[in-house]
Amino acid sequence: MNLTVLPGTPDALGRTPTLGVLGGGQLGRMFVHAAQQAGYATAVLEPDAHSPAGLVAHHHVRAPYRDPAALAELSALCAAVTTEFENVPADALQTLAAHVPVAPAAEAVAVCQHRAREKAFFQRAGVPCAPFALIEGPADLSVVPGSMFPALLKTSTLGYDGKGQATVPSPAELPAAWASLKQAPCVLEKRLALRVELSVIVARGHDGACVHLPVQQNLHRDGILAVTQVPAPDVPAELGAQAVACAQRLAAELGYVGVLCVEFFALADGTLVANEMAPRPHNSGHYSLDACDVSQFDLQVRTLAGLPLVAPRLHSPAVMLNLLGDLWFPDGPAAPARTPPWADILALPGAHLHLYGKTDARPGRKMGHLTLTAADAATARAVALQACALLGLPAF
Numbered sequence: 001m002n003l004t005v006l007p008g009t010p011d012a013l014g015r016t017p018t019l020g021v022l023g024g025g026q027l028g029r030m031f032v033h034a035a036q037q038a039g040y041a042t043a044v045l046e047p048d049a050h051s052p053a054g055l056v057a058h059h060h061v062r063a064p065y066r067d068p069a070a071l072a073e074l075s076a077l078c079a080a081v082t083t084e085f086e087n088v089p090a091d092a093l094q095t096l097a098a099h100v101p102v103a104p105a106a107e108a109v110a111v112c113q114h115r116a117r118e119k120a121f122f123q124r125a126g127v128p129c130a131p132f133a134l135i136e137g138p139a140d141l142s143v144v145p146g147s148m149f150p151a152l153l154k155t156s157t158l159g160y161d162g163k164g165q166a167t168v169p170s171p172a173e174l175p176a177a178w179a180s181l182k183q184a185p186c187v188l189e190k191r192l193a194l195r196v197e198l199s200v201i202v203a204r205g206h207d208g209a210c211v212h213l214p215v216q217q218n219l220h221r222d223g224i225l226a227v228t229q230v231p232a233p234d235v236p237a238e239l240g241a242q243a244v245a246c247a248q249r250l251a252a253e254l255g256y257v258g259v260l261c262v263e264f265f266a267l268a269d270g271t272l273v274a275n276e277m278a279p280r281p282h283n284s285g286h287y288s289l290d291a292c293d294v295s296q297f298d299l300q301v302r303t304l305a306g307l308p309l310v311a312p313r314l315h316s317p318a319v320m321l322n323l324l325g326d327l328w329f330p331d332g333p334a335a336p337a338r339t340p341p342w343a344d345i346l347a348l349p350g351a352h353l354h355l356y357g358k359t360d361a362r363p364g365r366k367m368g369h370l371t372l373t374a375a376d377a378a379t380a381r382a383v384a385l386q387a388c389a390l391l392g393l394p395a396f
């Protein structure tokens with residue numbers, strides 16, 4: 001695919017060029033905002049009537065992701081189409097690609113959608129990952145070496161935010177753990193002692209040009225991203241550079257076009273291992289909306305439209321706090337929902353509140369995020385800690 005879709009240039013029929021996205025979640029919403037800012041019209045394919053992206057796009061094609069008529073409608077509307085969530089069926093992307101330029105390609109998305117394929121790809125690309133074993137049938141249970149435990153069992157497909165995972169302290173617990181995941185094909189991973197978690201977001205264009213955001217330091221709670229800090233306070237420069245080089249290598253090996261996030265673990269012995277990839281903008285890159293001169297969503301628009309890529313510059317140190325639905329239930333999950341103290345939050349200097357337009361808060365549901373920017377990292381952290389106190393979030 002090699003195209004340029006210039007913003008603000010009507011086509012032969014006088015229509016504003018339209019960029020499309022498969023999926024209507026918050027990532028799609030922020031893509032839509034970035035595309036609109038650049039002068040594009042936007043279209044979203046999403047079955048939910050009240051999705052975050054569907055609510056703000058010019059066109060909302062409301063149908064299941066695989067619906068042939070809806071895919072035809074989307075390709076007729078759009079000059080190019082991208083995806084916003086990993087579990088969008090790769091075959092839907094393939095169907096679209098026969099009619100309209102699609103980035104990232106279905107084949108690259110398919111690698112990221114399947115943990116076993118992803119691990120094999122890491123190994124092929126020479127990027128270290130955690131020791132693992134495939135659990136795909138009963139015979140696989142008894143041949144896992146004892147050195148793999150304690151371990152985590154992860155379903156090969158459809159896992160996110162720590163869902164589709166079970167902890168496996170010892171070999172004896174493996175059959176029950178696999179049963180708890182409905183004996184789906186799984187990857188068993190050795191549980192590593194993590195010193196720090198980090199991620200790198202790269203954007204690669206049709207011409208192979210590749211730029212990246214600064215390295216992010218991430219804190220997860222219960223398998224869900226809770227806090228991102230940039231610059232990463234506990235990631236030495238050489239380790240960060242190594243992570244960026246790995247992410248760029250992975251994108252190049254995939255022939256990737258679009259925004260790709262690679263999550264890494266830094267271990268106590270100083271080594272770096274790749275955890276997983278996401279073929280789209282990532283929660284850990286949301287700070288770039290407020291702290292960088294080019295955000296991860298701007299980069300997604302540029303890669304999709306074939307526009308020049310420029311390296312983003314971090315203009316303010318930042319801390320991002322994820323706002324999960326739990327915040328609406330300070331009196332417990334059974335009590336009525338209460339709106340968090342947004343006025344107090346917005347009184348903090350450098351506070352950027354992003355809410356995704358979801359009406360019903362549920363524990364664990366990503367409702368929004370809050371980015372605190374400041375002139376220096378110590379201030380950003382201090383204000384973020386004040387925000388945590390106001391919201392009842394633990395300190396970090």
Ligand code: ADP
Pocket residue numbers: 130152154159160161162163189190191192193194197220223224263275276
């Ligand atoms: P998801 O697709 O749900 O994000 P991940 O594989 O990224 O799944 O796991 C979520 C989190 O669980 C990670 O960010 C990390 O905190 C923890 N985790 C995952 N794998 C391991 C591992 N092998 N060792 C230690 N912690 C892990």
Ligand code: MG
Pocket residue numbers: 161263276
């Ligand atoms: Mg993850």
